[in-house]
Amino acid sequence: MERLMLSRKRPLLEVETNMAALHRRAKMSNSQVRTGEVAGESKPMTDSQRLCQQISSWADPKFSLKRVVEHLKFKHASEVIDLDQSINNKYLEFHRDISEECSPEEKQHSWAVLEKPEEVVMHGPYYPDYAEDVHSEEIVVQKTQELLQSELVSDDWKVYIFTVNSPCLMRNTEPCMLNMVEMSQAWWREFGVKTFIGFKRCWGFKGTKENLFQDLSYGQVDCVDHAGDYTSYLELAKKTNLTPICESIYAVVKNFLRPGNVIFTITKEQDLKPHFKRMSSVYELETEMKKEVFKQEMKQFNEAAQLLLTERGGSFEDHLQRGRSFPLQQHFRKASSNSSQEQVQRLFQECWRQLVQDKYAELVREKLTEDLNRRTVQLFAEDIAELTKEYLQIGRIQFS
Ligand SMILES: [Zn+2]
Numbered sequence: 001m002e003r004l005m006l007s008r009k010r011p012l013l014e015v016e017t018n019m020a021a022l023h024r025r026a027k028m029s030n031s032q033v034r035t036g037e038v039a040g041e042s043k044p045m046t047d048s049q050r051l052c053q054q055i056s057s058w059a060d061p062k063f064s065l066k067r068v069v070e071h072l073k074f075k076h077a078s079e080v081i082d083l084d085q086s087i088n089n090k091y092l093e094f095h096r097d098i099s100e101e102c103s104p105e106e107k108q109h110s111w112a113v114l115e116k117p118e119e120v121v122m123h124g125p126y127y128p129d130y131a132e133d134v135h136s137e138e139i140v141v142q143k144t145q146e147l148l149q150s151e152l153v154s155d156d157w158k159v160y161i162f163t164v165n166s167p168c169l170m171r172n173t174e175p176c177m178l179n180m181v182e183m184s185q186a187w188w189r190e191f192g193v194k195t196f197i198g199f200k201r202c203w204g205f206k207g208t209k210e211n212l213f214q215d216l217s218y219g220q221v222d223c224v225d226h227a228g229d230y231t232s233y234l235e236l237a238k239k240t241n242l243t244p245i246c247e248s249i250y251a252v253v254k255n256f257l258r259p260g261n262v263i264f265t266i267t268k269e270q271d272l273k274p275h276f277k278r279m280s281s282v283y284e285l286e287t288e289m290k291k292e293v294f295k296q297e298m299k300q301f302n303e304a305a306q307l308l309l310t311e312r313g314g315s316f317e318d319h320l321q322r323g324r325s326f327p328l329q330q331h332f333r334k335a336s337s338n339s340s341q342e343q344v345q346r347l348f349q350e351c352w353r354q355l356v357q358d359k360y361a362e363l364v365r366e367k368l369t370e371d372l373n374r375r376t377v378q379l380f381a382e383d384i385a386e387l388t389k390e391y392l393q394i395g396r397i398q399f400s
Contacts, residue, residue, distance in 0.1 A: 051185070051387040055178050058380060061170040061205055065212070066248075068204075068376045073251040081378045083198055083395035090115075091198045091397045094160060098122055110140035110163040114147055117156060123147065124162075137167045137176035141183050148191055155192030159184075163199050166377050166396070170205035181384060181392065188391035198397045204373030213368045216253065218357035220245065221364050224253045256368055263313040264363040266355065272305050275355045279347045282340050294332075301331040308352070316360050323352035 045053070058064050082088065094113050098104065104111070104125035111124025126139040140161055148159075167176035184195035204210060220242055227233030230247050237244040245253070256262075276298075283294040308322060332344050381394045 047387045048185070051181070051384060054383045054387065055181065058169060058383070059175070059178060064169070064376075064379075065205065068372060068379055069212075069248045069252060071379060072371060072375055073248065073255055081202065081374065081381065081396045082398050083196070083393065087196055087198070087393060087395075088398055090160060091162065091196075092399070094120075094122065095162065095397075095399075098125065106164075108136055108164045110136040110161065112140050112144050112162065113160040114144070115158040115160065116154070121147065133172070135168065135171075135176050137161075137163050137180060141176075141180060145183070145187075148187060148193070153191040153193060157191070157193045159187065159193055159195045161195065161197050162397075163197070165201050165203035165207055166199040166394075167197070168203060168206060169376060169380060175205075177380065181388065181394075184392045185388065194391050195393075197392070197394045199395075200397060200399070202370075202374040202377040202396065204369075204376035207373065208369075210369050210372060212249070212372060213253075213365045215243075216245075216361060216365050216368070218361040221253065221257070221361055224250060225257050227254075252368065253364070256364065256371070260315070262360065262364065262367075263315060264319075264359060265311055265313050266309055266319060266359050267311055268306070268309050270309055272308070272355075273302050276302065276305065276348065276351045278351055279344055282343045282347065286340075297332050301328075304331055316356060319356040319359075320353060323349060323356070326352075 083091065094111075098111055101122075102125060105127075107127070109125040109127050111122065111126065114121040114123075123143050124140060126136045126143070128134060128136040128139075140163070144159055144161065161180070167180050169175045169177045180195075180197060184197075187193050187195060219240060220237075223236050223240060223242055224233060224245075227236050227250075230250050233250055234244055244250075279301075280294070280298060283291050286294070305326075308326060310322075314322070326348075328345055328348050329341065332341055377394075377396075384392075384394075
């Protein structure tokens with residue numbers, strides 16, 4: 001089969017005009033269904049009308065975020081989001097070809113493939129231009145539109161769109177995900193082609209900018225962990241001067257903190273020196289000579305403390321235990337009196353505990369955000385799957 005890399009065939013302005021026209025058409029037919037037959041109670045809604053309704057509800061991120069959070073409270077976010085195996089294999093094949101040809105960068109980008117029975121036309125990769133608020137998905141959709149309009153399209157052709165992160169669901173303008181669903185519907189109507197949207201990572205509403213869990217400190221997580229229910233959580237939060245989180249977020253965090261669920265690593269890349277800096281305060285009032293000896297001991301200790309870092313995952317308590325069993329004394333012998341050795345020991349335990357707490361809270365925030373993003377994409381895909389199954393499939397690509 002012949003594979004072609006595409007160069008742009010039409011001026012961009014014309015493409016934009018075409019896009020706008022197509023968009024208007026898609027929107028018009030959508031608004032017609034919204035104001036037209038839907039009003040009559042006797043007629044059941046068509047798939048297209050229901051899709052239009054779904055898209056409107058997802059265009060209200062506040063409402064849909066609330067829905068996702070409700071789902072997170074009870075589900076373990078392990079539902080399937082992956083593409084069918086045969087479609088996945090196609091993506092892997094295209095991905096290999098485009099990697100060989102243009103070796104795209106790891107960061108966010110998109111490309112697309114127009115598959116005809118006799119040839120395969122690939123175009124991209126396209127990168128976002130965040131300064132201009134242009135996402136890569138917009139460009140790939142535009143170029144695909146351009147390509148389809150420049151050809152005598154047959155209804156056995158297929159469009160495969162790849163994007164590293166799943167298309168966004170929250171944005172100042174229309175989110176890419178909603179735009180892409182509408183465009184795939186328009187392509188189906190206009191050209192009879194099917195569209196696949198495959199991605200590597202679930203981006204949810206706004207990916208790494210998601211801030212729903214950003215204020216979860218260790219104290220907050222610990223408070224949720226120790227509370228039996230929301231009422232007792234509120235009491236505990238008050239006692240510890242914490243601004244309470246809302247009941248839904250409480251439930252999501254509580255569900256996440258199931259025993260054995262929070263396993264994390266404190267790995268080799270971590271620079272430990274700043275974390276143990278406070279230990280030096282023990283020698284602040286000592287003589288210059290003792291200070292110098294202590295500095296040397298601190299240096300050796302910092303090297304030896306690398307042993308605390310390991311790729312092996314552990315629970316919060318496992319990590320604390322590793323700190324307790326660290327042979328600290330053998331690094332502070334020369335310059336220390338008994339009382340300062342005790343102080344060093346106490347400060348070391350405090351510093352280590354602080355580090356473990358920070359890492360723990362960081363992991364909780366990261367994992368919850370990941371779960372939220374995955375669940376968001378899953379819920380969206382589930383919402384529209386039945387209504388678009390004739391012409392659209394959205395899912396994650398399995399690369400392993
Ligand atoms: Zn986007």
